[in-house]
Amino acid sequence: MINQVEKKKKRFPDFFILGAPKCGTTSLYAWLNQHPEILMSEPKEPRFFEAEYHRGLDFYRERYFSKYNGEKLTGDANPFNLYMPYVPERIRSANPDARFIILLRNPVDRAFSHWWHMYYRKSKKREREHLSFEEAIMADYERIQNGLKLNTPEEIENHMRKVGRSSLGLYRRYLDAGYYGEQIERYYKYFPKERFKIFLFEEMIEDPMAAVKETCEFLGVDSGECEDFVLSHENDTRRMKWTRAMRHFINNISSREIKRVLNRGLLSIRTRPDMDPDLHKWLVEHFRPHNERLEEILGRKLDYWKRRIPYGL
Numbered sequence: 231m232i233n234q235v236e237k238k239k240k241r242f243p244d245f246f247i248l249g250a251p252k253c254g255t256t257s258l259y260a261w262l263n264q265h266p267e268i269l270m271s272e273p274k275e276p277r278f279f280e281a282e283y284h285r286g287l288d289f290y291r292e293r294y295f296s297k298y299n300g301e302k303l304t305g306d307a308n309p310f311n312l313y314m315p316y317v318p319e320r321i322r323s324a325n326p327d328a329r330f331i332i333l334l335r336n337p338v339d340r341a342f343s344h345w346w347h348m349y350y351r352k353s354k355k356r357e358r359e360h361l362s363f364e365e366a367i368m369a370d371y372e373r374i375q376n377g378l379k380l381n382t383p384e385e386i387e388n389h390m391r392k393v394g395r396s397s398l399g400l401y402r403r404y405l406d407a408g409y410y411g412e413q414i415e416r417y418y419k420y421f422p423k424e425r426f427k428i429f430l431f432e433e434m435i436e437d438p439m440a441a442v443k444e445t446c447e448f449l450g451v452d453s454g455e456c457e458d459f460v461l462s463h464e465n466d467t468r469r470m471k472w473t474r475a476m477r478h479f480i481n482n483i484s485s486r487e488i489k490r491v492l493n494r495g496l497l498s499i500r501t502r503p504d505m506d507p508d509l510h511k512w513l514v515e516h517f518r519p520h521n522e523r524l525e526e527i528l529g530r531k532l533d534y535w536k537r538r539i540p541y542g543l
Contacts, residue, residue: 241325242291243271243304245449248312248417249333250407252343254431257461258333259307261442264459267302267451271295275308279317279324281393287324303449309333312413313403315381322420330417331445335431336535337408337520338513341367342505345404359402364509370405371516379406405516411523432534 247262249255256274263270271294276282278290295304311317312332321328345366348359359366378401380389389400417426427448434441438461446453525532 241327242287242295242298243306243325243328245303245305245329245331246311246321247305247307247309247331247333249309249431250313250335250340250344250403251309252340252347253309253333253335254429254434255307255309255333257438258331258434258442258445259305261438261456261459261461262305262445265446265451265455267455268305268449269295269298269301269303270305271307272297275310276306277308277393279306279311279320280308280314281390283320290324302451310403310407312410312417313407315379315416316386318417318420326421328421328425329449330421330426331448332414332426332428333431333434334410334428334524337410337517338510338535340408340431341404341513344407363503364506366402366404367509367513370402373401374406408517409520411520411527414524414527428528430532430534 247255247258259270259274262268273294276290276294278285278294282289282293291298294306298304311321342363345359345363349361349363349366350358361369378385380386380400385400392400414426414428427445429441429444439456439459442456442459442461443453446456521532521535
């Protein structure tokens with residue numbers, strides 16, 4: 231076993247998975263966690279750089295990497311580290327040699343998926359969204375117009391107190407979590423561009439094996455180990471899994487009456503509504519300048535997003 235002195239000599243972590251909720255960070259975390267040379271943070275989303283930085287790096291190592299046993303690399307996968315404007319400088323202080331994998335998704339689809347995830351939440355321990363999608367977007371927009379962007383000491387302090395007690399956080403982040411260009415540029419101020427590997431969520435979902443192999447090559451671990459990885463979509467909701475399992479069960483029942491009753495119950499389960507077309511148009515225009523800025527930063531056209539390929543993850 232690795233003793234505590236050796237453990238503290240190593241910088242934690244070696245790399246970060248960044249993105250936003252519903253961008254595929256949970257899937258990539260689960261895929262990389264299967265690699266024998268990599269130890270991912272446990273639990274998946276450390277709040278250290280976001281809200282626990284004052285507790286020190288020893289706390290971070292012991293809290294999130296207690297199972298470290300000499301693995302070549304360690305990784306942190308809190309997607310909101312991309313969003314928080316004060317986090318890049320903290321990461322540089324902890325490990326100036328860190329690498330980053332960033333996952334980006336069509337911001338319109340991402341916002342809708344994020345809202346539904348929060349709105350449908352049933353846990354009594356976690357705060358759920360109570361506003362409709364349009365109401366939540368407009369509330370978020372008003373907050374942004376008022377200049378509240380977690381960029382003052384008072385906001386940061388209030389956010390740190392809120393973390394752990396509210397899954398919504400200090401502010402809703404459906405809109406500006408999709409301002410990817412300005413978020414990436416904040417990191418470029420502290421780290422050279424060659425330390426970043428950036429994927430579009432839509433491309434990663436279409437060919438996950440290619441994405442995970444590219445990631446391993448970028449990180450400098452054996453990509454051949456990926457051949458046996460289980461590449462399922464880890465953030466598939468429990469409701470969706472339960473519904474599919476129930477549908478399979480019902481289809482194998484011989485009694486028509488029992489099938490009828492069970493199917494009626496299955497239809498009563500809340501399904502994600504369609505987005506209002508006018509609100510969709512508004513969101514497309516709202517994100518247009520942000521996406522154009524991102525295209526300049528990435529040096530590529532975002533044709534996937536212009537076709538708006540929807541994914542229900």
